[in-house]
Amino acid sequence: MGKPAPVSPLAPARFPDLPVVEGVRFATHAAGVKYQGRDDVMLAVLAPGSTVAGTFTRSATRAAPVLDCQAKLGGASDAGAAILVNSGNANAFTGKNGVASVEAITKAVAATCDIPQARVFTSSTGVIGEPLPHDCIVDVLGQLNAGLSADGIKDAAQAIMTTDTFAKGASASVEVNGTPVTIAGIAKGSGMIAPDMATMLVYIFTDAAVGQSALQSMVTAHTDTTFNCITVDSDTSTSDSLIVGATGASGVDASESVAFLDALHGVMQELAHLVVKDGEGATKFVEIAVTGAASDADAKQHAMSIANSPLIKTAIAGEDPNWGRVVMAVGKSGAAADRDLLSIRFGDVQVAKDGWRSPDYSEEEAAAHMKGETIVIGVDLGLGGGKATVWTCDLTHGYITINADYRS
Amino acid sequence: MGKPAPVSPLAPARFPDLPVVEGVRFATHAAGVKYQGRDDVMLAVLAPGSTVAGTFTRSATRAAPVLDCQAKLGGASDAGAAILVNSGNANAFTGKNGVASVEAITKAVAATCDIPQARVFTSSTGVIGEPLPHDCIVDVLGQLNAGLSADGIKDAAQAIMTTDTFAKGASASVEVNGTPVTIAGIAKGSGMIAPDMATMLVYIFTDAAVGQSALQSMVTAHTDTTFNCITVDSDTSTSDSLIVGATGASGVDASESVAFLDALHGVMQELAHLVVKDGEGATKFVEIAVTGAASDADAKQHAMSIANSPLIKTAIAGEDPNWGRVVMAVGKSGAAADRDLLSIRFGDVQVAKDGWRSPDYSEEEAAAHMKGETIVIGVDLGLGGGKATVWTCDLTHGYITINADYRS
Numbered sequence: 001m002g003k004p005a006p007v008s009p010l011a012p013a014r015f016p017d018l019p020v021v022e023g024v025r026f027a028t029h030a031a032g033v034k035y036q037g038r039d040d041v042m043l044a045v046l047a048p049g050s051t052v053a054g055t056f057t058r059s060a061t062r063a064a065p066v067l068d069c070q071a072k073l074g075g076a077s078d079a080g081a082a083i084l085v086n087s088g089n090a091n092a093f094t095g096k097n098g099v100a101s102v103e104a105i106t107k108a109v110a111a112t113c114d115i116p117q118a119r120v121f122t123s124s125t126g127v128i129g130e131p132l133p134h135d136c137i138v139d140v141l142g143q144l145n146a147g148l149s150a151d152g153i154k155d156a157a158q159a160i161m162t163t164d165t166f167a168k169g170a171s172a173s174v175e176v177n178g179t180p181v182t183i184a185g186i187a188k189g190s191g192m193i194a195p196d197m198a199t200m201l202v203y204i205f206t207d208a209a210v211g212q213s214a215l216q217s218m219v220t221a222h223t224d225t226t227f228n229c230i231t232v233d234s235d236t237s238t239s240d241s242l243i244v245g246a247t248g249a250s251g252v253d254a255s256e257s258v259a260f261l262d263a264l265h266g267v268m269q270e271l272a273h274l275v276v277k278d279g280e281g282a283t284k285f286v287e288i289a290v291t292g293a294a295s296d297a298d299a300k301q302h303a304m305s306i307a308n309s310p311l312i313k314t315a316i317a318g319e320d321p322n323w324g325r326v327v328m329a330v331g332k333s334g335a336a337a338d339r340d341l342l343s344i345r346f347g348d349v350q351v352a353k354d355g356w357r358s359p360d361y362s363e364e365e366a367a368a369h370m371k372g373e374t375i376v377i378g379v380d381l382g383l384g385g386g387k388a389t390v391w392t393c394d395l396t397h398g399y400i401t402i403n404a405d406y407r408s
Numbered sequence: 409m410g411k412p413a414p415v416s417p418l419a420p421a422r423f424p425d426l427p428v429v430e431g432v433r434f435a436t437h438a439a440g441v442k443y444q445g446r447d448d449v450m451l452a453v454l455a456p457g458s459t460v461a462g463t464f465t466r467s468a469t470r471a472a473p474v475l476d477c478q479a480k481l482g483g484a485s486d487a488g489a490a491i492l493v494n495s496g497n498a499n500a501f502t503g504k505n506g507v508a509s510v511e512a513i514t515k516a517v518a519a520t521c522d523i524p525q526a527r528v529f530t531s532s533t534g535v536i537g538e539p540l541p542h543d544c545i546v547d548v549l550g551q552l553n554a555g556l557s558a559d560g561i562k563d564a565a566q567a568i569m570t571t572d573t574f575a576k577g578a579s580a581s582v583e584v585n586g587t588p589v590t591i592a593g594i595a596k597g598s599g600m601i602a603p604d605m606a607t608m609l610v611y612i613f614t615d616a617a618v619g620q621s622a623l624q625s626m627v628t629a630h631t632d633t634t635f636n637c638i639t640v641d642s643d644t645s646t647s648d649s650l651i652v653g654a655t656g657a658s659g660v661d662a663s664e665s666v667a668f669l670d671a672l673h674g675v676m677q678e679l680a681h682l683v684v685k686d687g688e689g690a691t692k693f694v695e696i697a698v699t700g701a702a703s704d705a706d707a708k709q710h711a712m713s714i715a716n717s718p719l720i721k722t723a724i725a726g727e728d729p730n731w732g733r734v735v736m737a738v739g740k741s742g743a744a745a746d747r748d749l750l751s752i753r754f755g756d757v758q759v760a761k762d763g764w765r766s767p768d769y770s771e772e773e774a775a776a777h778m779k780g781e782t783i784v785i786g787v788d789l790g791l792g793g794g795k796a797t798v799w800t801c802d803l804t805h806g807y808i809t810i811n812a813d814y815r816s
Contacts, residue, residue, distance in 0.1 A: 061739030061747040093735045095748060095764040128732035129765050310718070310803075314811035324536035327501045331469030339469040340503060356503040357537050395718075397808050403722035404804065 010277035010285050010373065010393070011166040018153050018171045018184040021205040023047035023247025026152030027144040028159040031136045034088025034126055039159040041137055043144040044203065045113055046081040050247045051209075052121070053216035055223040057240035063092035065122045066241055068102045072118055073216070081119040082109050083203060083243060084137070085160050087188075091124035091132040101134040112141040123241045125188065126162050156203075157186035163402075164188050164278055170270035174263035179252045181208040183263055187271040189240075189278070204267060206260075209248030214255035218264055219244050226268040231307050231392050242268075276391050281398025284316050286375045286391065292343075293386030298335035300388035302379060305333030313395035316375055321366035323351040326377060341382030346370065354382075418685035418693050418781065418801070419574040426561050426579045426592040429613040431455035431655025434560030435552040436567040439544045442496030442534055447567040449545055451552040452611065453521055454489040458655045459617075460529070461624035463631040465648035471500035473530045474649060476510045480526055481624070489527040490517050491611060491651060492545070493568050495596075499532035499540040509542040520549040531609050531649045533596065534570050561613075565594035568609055571810075572596050572686055578678035582671035587660045589616040591671055595679040597648075597686070609649050612675060614668075617656030622663035626672055627652050634676040639715050639800050650676075684799050689806025692724050694783045694799065700751075701794030706743035708796035710787060713741030721803030724783055729774035731759040734785060749790030754778065762790075 024046055028039040046052070054073055056066045084105060091098045102122055110117040124132060157167040171184040185204030210218070223242060244264075246254075254260035277285055288306050293299035306312055306329040315322035323344050330337050340355035347369035350358045369375065375394075432454055436447040454460070462481055464474050492513060499506045510530055518525035532540060565575040579592040593612030618626070631650060652672075654662075662668035685693055696714050701707035714720055717737040723730035731752050738745050748763035755777035758766045777783065783802075 057739075059736070059739035060741075060745040061735050061750070093732065093747065093750075093760070093764060095762075097764075128735065129760070310807070311811060314808055317808070318812035320812075324501065327469050327536065328467070331465075331467035333468075335468075337468040339501065342469070342501075352501070352537070354503075356501060356505070394812075395808065396812065397805055399718070400722055400725070400803065400805050400808055403719060404726035404728075404802075 007165045008278050009283055012274070015154055015157065015167050016169050016171065018169050019173065019182045020150045021182050021184050021247065022150075022207040022249030023050060024205045024245065025148035025150050026156045027147040027149065028152065028155045029140045029144050029147070031086065031140045033086050033133060033136060039155065040087045041140060041144065042085045042156040042159040043109070043141070043148070044083040044156065044205070045115070045148055046205070046245045047247050047249065048078055048080045050081050050245050051212040051215050052081050052119075052243060052245050053212065053219040054241065054243040055219055056242070061093060063090055063124065063128070064094065064098035064102045065091055065124050068106070069121045069123070069241060069243070072121060077116065077119055079119050080113075080115050081121070081245060082113050082115050083121045083123070083245070084109050085123045085125070086132075086137055087160050087162050088126040089124055089130055089132045090126050090128045092128040094129065094131055097131045101132040104134045105137055108138040108141050112145045121243055125160065153184060153186060157188070160186070160188040162188065166278060168271060168274040168278065170267045170274070172263040172267050174259045176208060176252045176254045176257040176260050179250060181206060181250045181252050181254055181260065183267050185267050185271055187275055189275050204242070204244045204264070206244075206246045206264070207248070207250040208246055208252055208254035208260055209250070210246040210253070210260075211255045215244060215246055218261055222265045222268045226265065226272040231304065231390065273391060276393050279393035280402045281396040281400075282393030283396055284373060284375050284394040286316055286377065286393060287389060288377050288379070288392065289389045290379045290381070291387045292380040292382050292384065293388070294336040294381070294384045295386040296388055297386070299386040300390065301335035302330050302333045302337070302381070303388045303390040305329045306377065306379065307390050307392035310395055313392065316370065317394040317396045319367065319370040321346050321351065321363065321370050326379065327352070330379060336383060337381055338383060343380040343382065345378040347376050415573045416686050417691055420682070423562055423565065423575050424577050424579065426577050427581065427590045428558045429590050429592050429655065430615040430657030431458060432613045432653065433556035433558050434564045435555040435557065436560065436563045437548045437552050437555070439494065439548045441494050441541060441544060447563065448495045449548060449552065450493045450564040450567040451517070451549075451556070452491040452564065452613070453523070453556055454613070454653045455655050455657065456486055456488045458489050458653050459620040459623050460489050460651060460653050461620065461627040462649065462651040463627055464650070469501060471498055471532065471536075472502065472506035472510045473499055473532050476514065477529045477531070477649060477651070480529060485524065485527055487527050488521075488523045489529070489653060490521050490523050491529045491531070491653070492517050493531045493533070493609060494540075494545055495568050495570050496534040497532055497538055497540045498534050498536045500536040502537065502539055505539045509540040512542045513545055516546040516549050520553045529651055533568065533609055561592060561594060565596070568594070568596040570596065574686060576679060576682040576686065578675045578682070580671040580675050582667045584616060584660045584662045584665045584668050587658060589614060589658045589660050589662055589668065591675050593675050593679055595683055597683050612650070612652045612672070614652070614654045614672070615656070615658040616654055616660055616662035616668055617658070618654040618661070618668070619663045623652060623654055626669055630673045630676045634673065634680040639712065639798065681799060684801050687801035688810045689804040690801030691804055692781060692783050692802040694724055694785065694801060695797060696785050696787070696800065697797045698787045698789070699795045700788040700790050700792065701796070702744040702789070702792045703794040704796055705794070707794040708798065709743035710738050710741045710745070710789070711796045711798040713737045714785065714787065715798050715800035718803055721800065724778065725802040725804045727775065727778040729754050729759065729771065729778050734787060735760070738787060744791060745789055746791060751788040751790065753786040755784050
């Protein structure tokens with residue numbers, strides 16, 4: 001097998017038509033941080049009165065921009081807010097220089113956009129361990145500010161890409177108290193892809209009004225069931241960041257709206273799935289649904305053990321209904337399991353039941369399911385009511401080619 | 409890249425000349441469990457007075473022979489002991505049928521070899537979820553018993569192979585109270601290799617006399633620093649088993665001997681390294697040495713996070729000194745780390761120091777180290793005295809080819 005496809009075979013046919021979110025404007029520019037001949041900086045400015053919430057990597061070696069965002073998130077303010085993102089350099093593991101770069105950029109954005117520095121959030125994604133040449137970013141801030149536009153979100157989705165094979169966007173519209181509100185978001189990342197170190201970055205905007213603490217609660221809860229439930233290769237980035245901004249421009253307070261909560265979940269889940277579908281070398285989208293565990297936490301531990309198993313991921317690549325490897329992954333997960341109560345299905349095909357191969361198991365039917373583009377592995381522990389669903393992709397020659405065959 | 413090499417490039421030039429261990433005899437036979445045209449059953453019989461110790465997989469879905477061995481280990485006895493191993497079928501996830509197969513085999517071995525059934529240990533390795541055709545094993549027990557020979561250990565090492573690319577053996581001789589004692593052992597496995605489910609099996613024999621509890625203590629302690637410190641692909645078998653038998657035929661009690669303890673450790677470490685060197689698709693042998701951690705447990709957690717990272721393993725395959733990925737793996741491990749105290753070396757090349765790229769880092773020197781067959785990654789956390797060393801191999805196209813390209 002040669003080079004992986006230039007665009008993931010799991011990519012959507014096209015970038016979606018994302019709605020304008022009132023109160024948010026975007027601009028992109030080519031700053032030359034690392035890539036040449038393409039926009040590599042994105043600026044988003046949120047109107048005064050916006051609230052901002054976010055979730056970030058729990059890595060112990062997380063990058064300077066992540067630490068800065070985390071420190072700023074709690075602060076409520078009536079002022080506007082800005083998000084500045086560069087691709088090509090992660091500003092991670094750069095010591096005091098990294099902190100100085102964040103300070104220089106946020107200070108300059110604050111001055112240029114007339115926004116308090118405490119409301120300027122930044123992300124950086126790309127190679128790690130290299131000093132961020134922040135001057136080239138500061139130099140284009142005036143042009144970025146002058147070019148802000150309400151319909152620039154597609155360009156923003158492209159500017160934050162590193163080795164992504166397609167730009168990722170999702171949106172939802174939902175009525176809250178009879179008034180429509182809009183949610184639109186973008187993401188980059190395909191796990192910890194090569195050649196250097198990629199990250200997952202997600203930005204979601206809504207014109208609903210949502211109090212900061214309510215927004216943070218929603219985002220935190222949904223992160224656990226969306227972005228924290230995907231894995232490409234089990235390697236956790238130093239820069240993963242999700243930031244959600246609510247401008248309130250619709251005039252509708254959605255802080256208590258179940259419909260808004262569900263719509264936000266839908267956008268987050270769609271973006272999470274798109275990240276998996278751009279997993280390096282991926283040819284199959286895989287859902288692992290675990291039920292009957294002793295607890296939800298146990299279910300997720302089993303599901304992640306299955307989703308991260310190289311042997312299961314290679315079996316899926318080979319379209320092999322190798323359920324013995326699922327038994328193995330449940331056994332090694334560390335969560336409670338009873339071998340003789342375990343049941344496994346591939347799609348609708350019952351493969352194993354009560355600790356042994358199902359009496360009516362059909363290898364042909366299971367093999368037919370494995371030939372599809374979306375693979376569903378269901379596991380029931382038979383122990384209790386705990387459940388969890390996670391998503392991953394297969395492990396192919398493309399992954400090796402991307403990560404081993406070319407020097408970074 | 410096409411099919412992986414028929415024999416691992418990391419294999420030793422030849423199987424070592426293992427010494428005869430007085431009090432142990434071996435026989436092998438072709439029972440036709442799954443493979444045709446080769447020996448697939450191994451019988452080892454230990455003389456009366458032998459002690460037996462062992463360690464086994466902690467998988468929650470472990471196989472019937474493993475559970476049987478674990479139940480029998482504690483029992484002291486003056487009787488002899490027997491170990492019966494088949495390849496081709498793991499007798500794992502086979503429900504009550506699996507238990508019945510173990511019962512049938514151990515009962516027949518006991519009768520044939522005149523050994524109490526409580527002293528008959530079995531292992532099975534190969535495909536899982538298929539009933540073990542134990543009759544074909546029972547049928548050849550008479551021939552096995554008749555063919556027992558003190559110098560049959562090399563044939564035994566070959567009979568227990570599944571998809572291993574070479575047979576694995578190691579030995580040591582050491583003086584205890586002025587008298588030489590001998591240790592010889594064999595192993596099979598290359599991690600959880602495909603096409604079905606492989607296992608790691610290890611059998612070590614000595615003519616020293618070692619009390620059962622002393623032997624078990626030695627084996628347990630050494631397992632933590634040898635077999636529990638290797639990983640090929642992070643996937644844990646349902647059948648991993650290590651059994652050590654001490655016949656006492658040398659007349660020397662080594663229960664308190666530090667020299668014996670060290671020699672046993674050497675044999676266990678050598679066998680563990682040989683398993684890594686037969687890791688599927690492996691082209692590099694990798695040592696991860698972590699120092700300066702808050703505790704030994706933390707050091708091992710960091711080391712295993714590095715050793716199991718697909719991005720680090722592919723970087724090694726690509727001979728890329730990608731130290732950013734080491735930072736990432738330390739960050740995600742969950743053990744204590746301070747980004748700004750972290751130091752990393754590749755071989756003797758200091759790559760990162762105190763949280764940033766080392767001022768005198770030479771990319772050329774690091775790249776030169778990566779071209780070797782043995783790669784050493786050193787990580788110092790700068791936090792305390794905790795340390796651990798683990799071993800792994802690289803992740804190559806060969807791994808994908810073995811596990812994905814062919815249906816099991």
